Amino acid sequence: MDDALMKKLVPLRERIDELDARILELLTERARTALQVGEAKQHVQGPVFRPEREAQVIRRLQQLNGGPLPASSVAAIWAEIMSACRALEQPARVAYLGPEGTYSEQAALEHFGHAIEPQPCASFDDVVRAVETGRADFGMVAVENSNEGAVNRTLDLLLTASVKVLGERSIDIRHCLMTRSGTLEGVTRVLAHPQALAQCRGWLTANHPGLACEPAASNAEAARLAAQDPSLAAIAGEQAARHWKLGIVAAGIQDDPHNRTRFLAIGQTDPGRSGRDKTSLILAVPNRAGAVYRMLAPLAENNVSMTRLESRPARTGEWEYYFYVDVEGHREDPNVAAALAALQQQAAFFKVLGSYPRCP
Numbered sequence: 555m556d557d558a559l560m561k562k563l564v565p566l567r568e569r570i571d572e573l574d575a576r577i578l579e580l581l582t583e584r585a586r587t588a589l590q591v592g593e594a595k596q597h598v599q600g601p602v603f604r605p606e607r608e609a610q611v612i613r614r615l616q617q618l619n620g621g622p623l624p625a626s627s628v629a630a631i632w633a634e635i636m637s638a639c640r641a642l643e644q645p646a647r648v649a650y651l652g653p654e655g656t657y658s659e660q661a662a663l664e665h666f667g668h669a670i671e672p673q674p675c676a677s678f679d680d681v682v683r684a685v686e687t688g689r690a691d692f693g694m695v696a697v698e699n700s701n702e703g704a705v706n707r708t709l710d711l712l713l714t715a716s717v718k719v720l721g722e723r724s725i726d727i728r729h730c731l732m733t734r735s736g737t738l739e740g741v742t743r744v745l746a747h748p749q750a751l752a753q754c755r756g757w758l759t760a761n762h763p764g765l766a767c768e769p770a771a772s773n774a775e776a777a778r779l780a781a782q783d784p785s786l787a788a789i790a791g792e793q794a795a796r797h798w799k800l801g802i803v804a805a806g807i808q809d810d811p812h813n814r815t816r817f818l819a820i821g822q823t824d825p826g827r828s829g830r831d832k833t834s835l836i837l838a839v840p841n842r843a844g845a846v847y848r849m850l851a852p853l854a855e856n857n858v859s860m861t862r863l864e865s866r867p868a869r870t871g872e873w874e875y876y877f878y879v880d881v882e883g884h885r886e887d888p889n890v891a892a893a894l895a896a897l898q899q900q901a902a903f904f905k906v907l908g909s910y911p912r913c914p
């Protein structure tokens with residue numbers, strides 16, 4: 555390396571080494587304190603994971619932060635710190651749609667941090683079942699995509715499952731074209747989940763009209779197959795390329811640059827109020843004129859904002875639709891509590907899925 559540059563770097567790197575040693579010392583002290591919190595919780599048998607507390611910790615630090623680190627980095631760093639501290643108290647088993655390298659895995663790791671026991675599952679049904687039966691402490695399931703709309707299977711599962719929603723996480727869907735060699739030499743076919751193929755159709759037609767598109771069970775499965783066959787390319791996320799040791803030919807190839815998927819974290823506990831929460835519920839009303847209009851009136855009357863309304867056909871034959879409603883606020887906030895009480899009174903079906911901190 556250049557001598558003049560080295561002269562500048564040496565003292566700066568010494569300073570970074572010193573700071574790292576101090577950060578480690580502080581992290582050790584933090585971890586010991588978290589262990590004491592864990593012991594205190596054991597006496598009252600309270601849950602280790604407190605989403606509302608973690609949301610408050612991150613929000614406070616983002617407010618204290620004066621830069622140059624962006625707020626998103628502060629959130630990501632402390633999510634990992636708390637994940638590691640939580641694991642000392644009790645390691646969390648987290649179920650999600652596998653295999654390794656899926657967007658579901660990415661959402662689970664961003665939400666719960668890397669200090670977890672990962673449980674990749676074959677389907678959303680398996681994820682929900684793992685949480686219901688206690689095989690997993692938590693699960694992560696996709697609930698909506700900005701291009702494709704609701705993930706209907708997840709909505710249907712939430713209707714009957716004995717699980718609670720305790721968090722949400724939105725991630726950018728950034729599709730990449732990947733191969734074993736990192737080039738398209740000798741590549742004739744491209745594999746991906748049909749949804750991903752559809753989302754990259756414009757780019758593929760414009761740039762590689764000669765590649766034959768074939769559906770795969772998942773993008774991660776496509777990546778796994780491409781790792782074995784040099785004539786195959788896969789479309790998947792960056793994390794799949796890392797996992798299956800594939801080279802990225804092109805990144806961000808989805809036709810809509812703002813493609814996002816929202817996931818729900820599920821478990822068996824009820825988060826307390828964090829001060830910036832959301833509540834998800836399912837409602838059904840008798841099939842009469844004006845019923846849907848009246849169903850939602852208690853929200854407006856109590857000044858509760860609705861952030862999402864989705865419907866699914868009811869297959870019981872008794873009511874026409876189930877309505878999936880997200881509102882701002884926690885079920886213990888007085889205005890939300892009043893609105894929910896009124897909704898429950900007039901609804902033919904009423905289920906609160908959970909109150910949880912809003913997406914960071």
Ligand SMILES: O=C(O)C(=O)C[C@]1(C(=O)O)C=C[C@@H](O)C=C1
Nearest residue numbers: 588591602603604607636639640
């Ligand atoms: O405050 C607590 O209840 C803790 O257990 C500590 C801690 C943390 O590391 O800050 C860890 C896990 C919880 O989910 C919340 C916060």
